[in-house]
Amino acid sequence: MPYRPRSTLEQWRILQAVVDAGGYAQAADVLNKSQSSLNHAVAKLQTQLGVELLEVRGRKAYLTEAGEVMLRRSRLLTQQVEDLELLAANINQGWEPEIRIAVELAYPRHYLNQALAAFYPLSRGSRIQLINSVITGSAEIIQQKRADLVIAASAVIPKGYLGEPLCTTRFVPVTGSNNPLATIATLDQNELSQHLQLVIRDTAQKPQENAGWLRAEQRWTVDNFYEAIEILQLGLGFCWLPDFLISNAVADGSLVQLKMTNNSERLATISLIAPQEDTLGPGSKQLRQLILAAHDKT
Known part of the structure; x- marks a missing residue:
């Protein structure tokens, strides 16, 4: 029966x-x-x-x-x-009407932009929705399957999901040129923890402050790296920022990279994840290949 x-x-x-x-x-x-x-x-x-x-x-x-x-x-x-x-x-449907891509803020966007430019003639009118994500916010999007493709730090990929490595982002501590920290020859972590730190807001609904260098007692939280850079250039605080974002500001002298006695940089591998591989639409599959190809060209 x-x-x-x-x-x-x-x-x-x-x-x-x-x-x-x-x-x-x-x-x-x-x-x-x-x-x-x-x-x-x-x-x-x-x-x-x-x-x-x-x-x-x-x-x-x-x-x-x-x-x-x-x-x-x-x-x-x-x-x-x-x-x-x-x-x-x-x-x-055969071809999805909308493709959602969650992108970690520490990812160099020019790779994605190249892929989107190549995808546009092939897109068949699919709408693209880009979602900014940070730290555990990326893990949350993967687990809740709120995006078709997710570009996230490999360290936060939840168990059970596989990512394809794209690149490595190098974070360095920087401050404004008119901040007293900029005049110190070398700093150790204890000295740095006594100063104001700018941190980027975790986009998770239930953020977990367990990623990155967060030893400073006094912290200001901002929504993105560009807000942090503007505050740093006023002479307030320090922040760990991706080197690709600050190269021009360091070159023109408005930002100064801090010299540390150790741990002077942090490396984050960035990967591409499809949270629902079995049901990934043809447009998303095409775009994924173009993102991977953008990195193969470098």
């Missing part, structure tokens, strides 16, 4: 929403459904399975131990269904 599921994908999606949103009321707002319908769906799911998944304490619902295991497995199931439906859509 063929197996008949006792639960539905919709029930599992509702359970996920209740957990992710922090409660039935919040999930009802996210899903645009009534709170009572969500209560009923989860209660019915628990009855059908014969397992208690959630327990309510006060006004908040908490996962039971069994619920944690079931929820984790359900996410794999719903993601597989989404991937399957996306594959069907790509097969039906």
Whole structure:
């Protein structure tokens, strides 16, 4: 006798929403459904399975131990269904109407621009959406599959995903020419940590400040490297910046590279990742090859 599921994908999606949103009321707002319908769906799911998944304490619902295991497995199931439906859509469309590319700010954009220029005559009208990402924000985009192609630092690629190395970005510590740091012959890390550090905002929804040199107690956070450069040129703070971005400013004397007793540079390998390789559309595949080719020319 063929197996008949006792639960539905919709029930599992509702359970996920209740957990992710922090409660039935919040999930009802996210899903645009009534709170009572969500209560009923989860209660019915628990009855059908014969397992208690959630327990309510006060006004908040908490996962039971069994619920944690079931929820984790359900996410794999719903993601597989989404991937399957996306594959069907790509097969039906033949060529995707939009291609999303997430790009780490530390990546030299001229490579991507060359690839985009070569892609334009082949694009068949596909829209291109570029998404700036930083540090763990790139990892989050990969895990949540919010982009077709992701250019990210290899160090943040989540387990289970493969990247194709593109290039290596060299970060160096710099300050403004009118900052007292610029006059010091050599600095050690302890001395540097006593000064104002400019850092680039992590684009993750839940950023983890565990990447890069972050020892300074006083830090100002900005959205991109160009904002940091403008502040540095006013004589405020220091920042670790990609050498390809600051070469002109160092040459004209408005920025000065700090001389360190050790660890005077940081190297970051940048890779290209396709979070959904199995369902990658033909346009995205074509663009990926052009990005790789742009690096082969150098």
